[in-house]
Amino acid sequence: RRPLSVWRYRELLPVTIKPVSLQEGGTPLYHLERIGKELGLPHLYAKHEGMNPTGSFKDRGMTVGVSMALQLGMKSVACASTGNTSASLAAYAAKAGVPAVVLLPAGKVALGKVAQALMHGAKVIAIQDNFDRALELVRELCIKHGIYLLNSVNPYRLEGQKTIAFEAVDQLGDVPDRFVLPVGNAGNISAAYKGLRELESLGFIDRLPMMTGIQAAGSQPVVQAVEGSLPEVVPQVNPETVATAIRIGAPVNAEKALTAIRATSGTAAAVTDEEILSMQRDLAQKEGIGVEPASAASVAGIKKLVEEGAIDRDERIVCVVTGHLLKDPETVIKQCPPPIEIEATERALLSVLH
């Protein structure tokens, strides 16, 4: 019996060389008991992708993407990123022993993620524009200089990320009725859908979950397309949200995400920054699950859909929570609490107990 991990499913992955691996995947699937009870959903689960080696689901895509870079004889790798892709690329490039360059939107990336990219040895370039512009730029430069591009426009990233669906079905012991993900560049929802399609064509499952994409109210091009029944996603020019990981106006995987949602009678919904931060706190304080803001969007989206009467209470729902709390401490606290007098400590302590 192989342990739960990305490479448990190696026969369904394109890599033929020894993979560049940091033992990614095998993340916990938690039953949300308190939040589920509050929402009237007895079968609400969260798959904690913050428990990957660099603290986000990107590691699933990078173990395959960087392995493919070596397999294809590439000598260097690059990406644009809202942070987690760059952190993951840096770590896997270090493991592989190849140089990495990452382009970040200046001032809009959580410090933990930049620390990772820097410490793992990537060349970190901050540009005076948003993620969408950084992605355009890095695509041009990779083509011009023969550097291997590892944003989720690279299909090998999605190959690795599709394993999240394999694991969730293995862990649940059945296919969920609904699979919920936060959506930024829309790679992850597309990858999960591909994995589920593969399970179906291999005969492991006989139905597909309703693919549900959640975006921030200030950055919701996919939601607009779904709600407006548009043929394609119209890029949003100035996306804004405290959930900087999903502050993306022109998702490269937009068409794949629309297919995933429409082919499964799924849906898309937007949640406000307040709803995101409130659910981030609930997950931490009611379930002991620490995630960064964007990750909480998937569960916040379910709360909103319940309030709109769009969810059957007996649905088995898997929400992907995509990144660890430690990635973005600054949205929680700007600096350590100021010291209090020694004499006041006992009173402060007792105030917690009553």
Ligand SMILES: Cc1ncc(COP(=O)(O)O)c(/C=C/C(=O)C(=O)O)c1O
């Ligand atoms: C915590 C977290 N949650 C959700 C998403 C959205 O996933 P996609 O819809 O597949 O993009 C991201 C994406 C991050 C980047 O796009 C990047 O790091 O450049 C993320 O970091």
